[in-house]
Amino acid sequence: MSAHAHSDDGHSADGHDFAHPMSVQTLLAVFFALTFLTVITVAQASFDFGAFEVATVMFIATVKAVLVMAFFMHMLADKPFNAIIFIGSFVFVGLFVIFTLGDSLMTSHSFEPKVEELAPAVAEPTITTVDGAP
Amino acid sequence: MSAGSLPSGSQVKDPGYPTPSENYLTNSKGVLSWIFTLDHKRIGVMYLIGVTAAFAIAGLLALLIRLHLFQPDGMIFQGEEANNYYNQVFTLHGAIMVFLFIIPSVPAALGNFLVPVMLGAKDVAFPRLNLCSFYLWVFGALFFVSALCASGLDTGWTFYTPYSTTTDSSVILATSGAFILGFSSIFTGLNFIVTINTMRPPGMTWFRMPLFLWATYATSIIQVLATPVLGITLLLLIAERTMHIGIFDPEYNGDPVTFQHFFWFYSHPAVYIMILPAFGVISDLISVHSHKRIFGYRFIAYSSIAIALLGFLVWGHHMFTAGMSSLTTIIFSALTFTVSVPSAIKVFNWLATMYKGSISLTTPMCYALSFIFLFTIGGLTGLHLGTLATDMHLHDTYFVVAHFHYVMVGGTLVAFLGGVFHWWPKMFGKMYSEAGGRLSALLVFAGFNLTFLPQFILGSRGMPRRYATYDPEFAALHQMSTWGSMLLGFGLLVALIVLLRSLKSGKRAPANPWGGATLEWECTSPPPFYNFERAPAVGDPYDFSDLEWEADNERYVKVEPAREIVPETQPEKEPAHAEDSK
Amino acid sequence: MSTIEASPEVGHDEHGHDHDHPPFLAHHFDTPEQQFDSGKLGIWLFLVTEVLFFSGMFCAYAIFRALRPEVFEGCSQFLNTKLGAINTGVLLFSSLTMAWAVRCSQLEQHKGLVGTLAATLSCAMIFLGVKAIEYSHKFGMGLLPAGLFFYDPSNPHPTEHPPYLAYICAPFAVALVGVLCWLVFSAVAGKKFQFAVAKPLSVVCLCFFVGVGLGMVLESGEESADHVDTHADPNGLATAPVMLEVEKAAAAEAAPAIAASGAQVSVDEGVLEILATDPTNVGVKSGLNALEQQTAAAGTSTVTGDGEILGAITTTEVDVMTPTTAGVFFSIYYCMTGIHAIHILAGIGVLVWLLVRAVRQDFNRQYFGPVDYVGLYWHLVDLIWIYLFPLLYLIR
């Protein structure tokens, strides 16, 4: 990385070789793509995809995120290292969420009875009461 | 190498001494020139003073705890409120030590001073951010002090819910303090990553960097990745207390185990924020004072990065008994063993470095040796705790207390002291009394072991942690521990006195008192405020072959073999280099 | 970010650097490119910390959604999709203008830079204005974090509540008045530079109220339609009052059974009831409610068999609108959108700083770093909203 930083070939002193202006067409195209995707997400919410709903929504959101990162955030023109660290951060987010969520899902029943389990669980003592009552 | 007299005819390279107008300590005067300084060295010195003060406060609290535990039903705090006081004192001790001392100790105090100099850069990449992070530290510290003055804090440094959402001590003040300190830590880490990435002068390749810089880099990665999670956790905790958001609070359907996940996702990596810089210090100390090239440079460098990344996979080992699912506990236990591999690699490499080296038993080296011994015990007992079955027995006992004191005090604090003694001549341009320094190292080592070895036994016999009173059967071991803490405290006092005395009456330090080959020894002691006039020539940081001891001036100098700059004789037919090469 | 900017008053500038250093190049950097790369890496790292910062809330979201999907489905109906969609559009547009601003700064189009920055700021203000409507509306209905939650399905719009909207708008109104005064003052005093700054800023401040107006129009349009359609939806939230009656009926039917099983519960219930009268003991109270309901459920099940078990389950579903269920949803909603809004506010702060510097024409093709860095930050804020919008507003 520092190899770029210290290029003493005299170019960087006057040229604008580290500025990569993005063309207006690209910017507008990206914006319209994003708006279009937003419309699609809103529209899909009125259909019922069942279990795929979250996946669909997240997929569209991720496509939008990639567009923003690639063009608006100049990731394509940027140094690969910057892109790596940014994308890399999602690996850690993934670790964090997956472990924590996984553990919660596996343990939650032990302290918060689910509705379906509630009825049989409380039905039992009542039976004894009914039995013991006469 | 350190034979005594210099080879005749050789050329000596030594930067000499700085003039007062160059010396970073004296080039500008007045309090304001320190308060608004952007010089990373001055910021480092201010951090050094700050963390020492924090350490002193927390250390006194620790002595209070130990004194209280001298008797089974408590010696200091009496009466109805005894337990409350005890809880507040150990909480403040722990929280101040962790957030105000250990985390900023090596990276912020030594790191700020050393990173740019070792790198051969003029300053860190963002000097103002650097100053800002110091003031954030000060701010956070004030919050902690005000928590202490308000109504104390009795949750333990871990702020576990549901207690932290129900107690009426000043949790909000303290967590705000920790939140601010988190920012300070993030900014320091961010600054160092950028500095190391973009400010290296020509010739300073990644693998010519001193290992301290690798360690700092790895630490910074953790600071940037983990600390934000602490930030949001504490923020949610504050929200939980003020509005009952019901994420952590079981009363509102929240889950306290989730809090522990959030907390340890930061805090396990944070223990590597504490220890990795210490590893870096020790790598440099061992190599310089053994006057031998570090063994396995690349392994040490890569293992720092490996620890930083693996450290994110094991946080669950703090929660084995908290009610995680059994599958999760097994996974975390298995992963915990993987982190110990890179730590062990480092220990082996240090030992191999010393093997057949010509070791000078200077003060820093005494501390470094003490570090290796103590950290090894600390790390190995970590494995007992990482094992699921044994941890069921040992969790929340004094065994855990002993474990983490072995790694944090025996590891980080000792390495910090070693580092301070090693770089003191560079920082302040004064030599301290070697005898006094070694004595302090010895006292610290003895006092430390006397304090914490008994705690392993106490813990394995079932003495739980965080209790103000205990069963009389534990009295003898507790008393031993208290005596040990007095000795430890005395040793630290000796170290402080030795260092402070040197400022008054110490000899002027040469540029290179130890024979180090890293760049900081190539500028004067203390360094000029601009570090290097022009980018220094970068060599191998662990190549000591051209350093010679100059007994007359009690210093190491760089010698270059006699060389004819301009040949006086006519060039011969044979190329000159043919006979020159040996 | 402020560190990146070169400043002439940097302490010891006098030491031996050659004086071909351009004024914007800080003394410890060798080339503008090195300075730019450092700043860029720094801001990317900062964005990494932001991502991890938000990850905590996404994690909390994931856990609670996975554990209580029905709560999320129910509560999401209370969020106005139209407002959310409009805000998404506004933020996307602000991202466009921000990216454009970077382009302008690189090409030294100073006028364009000021314009695009002002547009970005205006969008940010519109976003906040719409949010103000959303928030105040929910505050008024009592849709608040668990501890403060007081939504009552039978009286969803209590008329007696503090004027939340006025509270939120007050600081922006003060800012607007301040900027307008400044505009007039600078125009009168002939301070060109200040006038050039105050002009776009007054538009920006006005935009907050444009957002408020927009939000009001959409919210009131939605109001009636929304309520009709939730009432019609048998699984929706607003069915709660209906369900409540079902529950009462079930409880009445089960009364004898409760009396029978009551024997075991009553011992500690007596104590609990006393505890529950204490307003701070919400947990006990809800525990007691749960207990009552359980007995009711159990009672009905033994008395009338299978059909009634289903009934019992539905009565539990009514509880979606309690502090400990819907309250938690709204906690997460406020945490996520609130911290996002704080980031927007911070963004507004730095954008104003950029605007001032843009008017001063500080930026050129070798020194456009600050615009680029703020841009990256701004896009990240947008990125987070891109995920928040479907996750919170679009749950069916």
Ligand code: HEM
């Ligand atoms: C060498 C590898 C290490 C392993 C395998 C390890 C393992 C563990 C385990 C399993 C625990 C939890 C014990 C329990 O609560 O039951 C623990 C606690 C702890 N460890 Fe380590 N550890 C290691 C190194 C370190 C280092 C280097 C530090 C700090 C510099 C450290 C600091 C701590 C602290 C502070 C605690 C206690 C936290 C608390 O509950 O207050 N550990 N360690």
Ligand SMILES: [Cu+2]
């Ligand atoms: Cu750990």
